[in-house]
Each structure stands twice: as C-alpha cells, then as structure tokens.
Amino acid sequence: MTTNGFGNDCLADVRVLDMTQFEAGPSCTETLAWLGAEVVKVENPKGGDPGRALGGAAGVDDPYFLNFNANKKSIAVNLKDPRGLQLVKDLATKADVMVENFAPGAIERLGLGAGVIRALNPSIIYCQVKGFGEGSPYEKNLAFDMIAQACSGIMSTTGERDGRPLKPGPSLGDTGTGMLLAISILGALFRRVRTGQGEHLQVAMQDAMLHYMRIAFSYQARTGKAAPRAADSSVSGGNPPMGTFPCKGGGPNDYVYIYTSRANPEHWRRLLAVIGREDLIGDPRYDSPSARSERPGEVNDMIAAWTRRHDKHEAMDIIGAAGIPAGAVLDTLELHNDPTFEQRGIMQTIDHPAAGPFKMVGWPVRFSGRPPPVHPAPLLGADTDEVLAHWLGLPAEAVSGLRSDTIIG
Template sequence: MGKALEGIVVLDLTQYEAGPSCTEMLAWLGADVIKIEPPGGEPGRRALSERADLDAWFFLLLNANKKSVTLDLKTERGRAIFERMVGRADVVAENFGPGAIERLGFGYDALRRINPRVIAASVKGFGATGPYAAYKSFEWIAQAMGGVMSLTGMPDGPPLRTEAGLGDTGAGLHCAIGILAALVQRQQTGEGQRVEVAQQDSVLNLVRIHLREHYVTGTPVPRRGNRSVAAGPSNLYRCRPFGPNDYVFVHCATLEMWRTLTRILGRPELGDDPRLADRQKRAEHAPEIDPLIEAWTEKRTKHEAMEALAGVGIPCGAVLDSGEVLS
C-alpha cells in the first residue's frame, strides 16, 4: 500500500521550526516536498549549529524526507522558475515574517492566478488580521501570548516557558491538519484555498482545557506547579538516588486507584476515609497525602516505583532524561 499523500507536490518555503515541522509531517505521509532555499541555505541550517561545516541537528530533525533546491526569489529568473513550479504544485507553504511573501510577489492572490488549484499555507505569529498581525514571533513569544506561560511554574515563582514546541511544532501540526482538510475539499470543489495558522491560536488550542477554570471563576488561572487541583493524588515524587531527574509522576484519577495506592502505602484505612472520598477532596488534602507517597517513593528508584504502581493499574511515569528517552 502506498502512502496517503503520494503524488502531492509541496513547495516548501518554510524556515526554522514552525513551518518545517508542518511540511515534514506531509513528507512523512508521502508528499513530494521540495524545500526551496535562498542562496546560502535556509537560516535554520546554521541555527544552533554544533559545527560550522555541518548542518545543525536542529535543521536535520525538521527537514527529513525532503528534496532541496536553491532558488533566489529576489531575482527575475528565480521568480520565473518558481512560477513554473507553482503551476505544477498542490501546496505552497511559508512562514516568513508578516508581509514578506507578498513583497516577493507570491501572496495567495498571485499564487491563485498561476494555479487555481494550489493550496497556500501560511504560519504566522498572530495571523493576518488583528492588532498584532504585523508582529514577528518565535516559540517563546507564542507561549507567552497563547496563555501557557502564565500557567507554567510554581505558585510563588514567575511564569516559565516549557521546552515543548507548543508554539512552533504545535502550529506546524495545526497547519498540516488544515492542509489535509483543504486537499480533501479540493477533491469536491476542484479549487485550492488559503490555509492560515497563528502560533498564538495554536498554543491557545493546546492549553484550552487548563483555561476552563477561568470560565467558572472569571479570574486568571493561577500557577500550581506539578500539583493538580482537579484530581488527587496527582504530583511529582522524589526517588532514589535523588538525582536531578529521579522522580516519578503519579496520577490517581479514580477512587479504585486511590484505594489500591493506600494498600501499597500500608495505609488502607485512608481508602475509606470520607475526607478523601472523591478526587477533588483528595486534591484539597494534597499537603497531607503527598508526604506519605514520597516517603514510599524515596525508598525506591523511579523505575522500581513505576513498575510497582503501574503493575497494579495506577497511572504513573518515571521522569526520563534525554539519554533515557533516546535509548
């Protein structure tokens, strides 16, 4: 069986992470992705580069399965070649700064005149309209403006960024979904369309469940660190030998899980304690419960704790460092 997007041609003008993560996903699905780079290469080739004579891992991890061609769109010859390529393409993707693709002469209206079936996909920080449309953005800007940074961190500390690519790869995945939908719709209409994704909107979508509290209280949702206020116990617990990543996360979502945990802790009477009868009450009593759990986990390694708990149906996960994950 062939791949889903075999025969689909994507002209990839994207750079850094948000755009390339989108087009890489299309390449994994079988599309013929042609990365069009300016003379000297896409700037992401040297971003976070470990060696001056080699492409950076940052670039390689975001551009697998793609072809590449050098084309200077600021020259008449380069633009003429690109126009011919657009005539045979299904998708054109870009994530230049605001207004850049239009200044090159290849905004959506221009692309549509060349090829009415083409899908023009664009990732921007804040979209094409609104008060921030002219502002540039990167990952951390999207996290700040999308709401996740205000939720991340300890209650008595400042907002923190997360290393997960919510603003960049998160936007890229949203854009890929939009492109797939546009390709399906084109089968019905015969026409292309514009697909536009804002990094801010993508982060907001990914964090929307955690903003639900605002709908109830009408006030900003506070930071709470690793502890959940919706279920308990749900927190990060220290393990032997007490290194920087020797922790296990435990999440008891049901009364049955809680009762199982109390038996493991040697405190089965807590499973029938009316003060701890539901997940919300257990979350409220976290200052009482968490030390009991950590006294147990501190006698074990994170993997021993995980095996003991997961083996009896309690959701948990050891905190794996980069070496453990990659191995």
C-alpha cells in the same frame, strides 16, 4: 508508488512547494513528506534555511535542521534575481500545496503572495504561518515559539503557583502550529479531490496556541477567574496525591508522577495498598477527594516516604501494575537510549551524507503496525537539477545555464 502499508504513500503524487524555515513551517511540510508527498524545499543558495547553521560544525547541518527536514528535497534558487523568482512561480504552477512562513509582508514584497500564486494556479492550497493573525494589533510583529507561548496563555499557566511564568519545554508554538496546519492541508486536499477548489490557509502561532489552552479556558469560564499556574498539578484542578514525587537516586529527574483521579476512587485505595497503608482504606480523613484536599501535606508525605525507597522506574512499574496512573520523569538522554523506541520505529536512525548516523524522532502514528520510514534531510540544493527537470521539464543545458548565471545553486 507501490503501496507498502507504512503510510508514506498516503500523499503519493502530491507536490508541496516548501518555502519555510526554522520550525513551524518545516514541521508541517515534514509531516506531509512522511506521508508521501514530494516536498521540495526552496532555499537561498548562500546558506539555505538558517536552521542549517544553528551551532553546528562548519559544513555539517545542525541537528535542529535534520530533525525538521527529513524526507524532503532541496532546491537552491536566488530569489533576488527575476529569473529565480520566475522559476519559483513556474514550480508553483505544478504544485498542489505551497507553504511559507516568511516575516509578515515579506512573501508579498517578493511577488509570491497568495493573490499572485493563486492566479497562476487556482487549485493550489496556499498556506501561510505567521506569529499573529490578520486583524491583530500585532500582525506585523515577528514571533518565535516562545513569543507565541507567552502571548497565548501557555506561560501564564506554567510554573510554580507562587513563581514567575515559565516556558514549557516542548516547542508548542512552532511544531504545535505546524501540526494544525498540516491537518488543515489534508482537509483542503480531500475537498479538492471532490471539487477542484483551491484554498488560502492562514494560521497564526498565537491563535493556534489557544487551541491547546481549552482546559484553561474551561477553568476560566467555570470560575470567572484567569486560569492559574498549577505547578505539577492540573489547571483544571485535582486532588492529592497528584504530582511528582521524589525517588531514590536524588538526581534532577529522579521523580515519578502519580495521578489519582477524582472520577475513580479505586486509584486511592489501590495506592494505599501499594504503600502498605491498607489501614487507611475507608478512613474518612482521606477517603474522598475533598477530604484529601484538606490535608495535602499529610497525603503527599506518606506517598513520598514510599517513593523515596524506590527508583523512578521501579515506582512506575509497581504503581502502574496496580492499576494507578504513574509515569517516571524521563529525560531526553534516557529516551534516546531506550531501545524500544527504535524497535517500534518511533525513533529511527538515518545515515546522513554529511552528519553520518543520526537517530531522530519520526512520525508517531503507525500505519498497519509501522510508522512511515524516515529519510535524511537534504543537503542544500541537492535536488535542484532533478526537480527542475522533473517538475518543469528543463533540459540539462538549460539547468547548467541557470547555474552558470548564479540563478540556482
């Protein structure tokens, strides 16, 4: 593969056997594909990854599937037939990485567990994503993103201070877990270059989410109490003004987030100048974080009186230009329609053979100024013939026979 400097040749010649579905596993393997690995997704000929049909139009893969399976190939194999199972074992002998996120125990019952595959290919990086870890009292339980968030402390720290626990919008339990696994795979591959050593990587979604809760655990260690819900503030604590402030327009997301750091007293003084209250600079009632914490209502009211006279974009522009951290609360449609993301390659428009043009978020890290290019998610089984020929050397007549016997689709 010719080096193009865009990152999609970093994992050239790395083969990934992708036996994942929904999001946690696919987000991991999609990352490897964006970095140049040849990722072959093994799917059931009758429907494939369930994510393909999540509310989408008949015969057209759902946007959910398109977002998590870009840059991959698809092979449709009947795993209920011994010959189909043997095909997957043969593919595993040619793979550098295998990733699965079946229900607990399912991959072992199929005969494709770590012991079997690593015996066939000792240098393979064999990876598993589950809801709960080995040794957990819940290791046999099924889990999705929101279950991992509930069981990891994330929901306990999300929501209004006196309200019920809430699930954050991002799918941290799924994609967050996938990213940690992808990083670990890269580490295992790097070591394998030196030693030839394979690996068995296991990550539980609940365990992975603890990684994202380290600030909350720091609070708990410091206070001896469970980290609380912090509304629009921070679990680690803060001082007013810190949070969302209403802006002109009055819509559900017409807010700007303003943050004045305890570590930088200039934030507060600059903000007073922005809102025209220079008279309060040096006033002992407000000059220190502790003093402002004693009268949060007064502080927040004077900031809100200013933000209500500006829309959220104006507020962000003015406050940010003054050297104060601030951010407009942007919804997904606003972000989708912002041309700068596409200009920078952070969002890219693909031309899917069935869904047509589709704008999606790609990999955010730039390589020599540009993120890796995004290619459409594959149609079910679209690459079956190519993969069997390229990986296993099967002649066309053998592939045709497998199709006639419904071993492949």
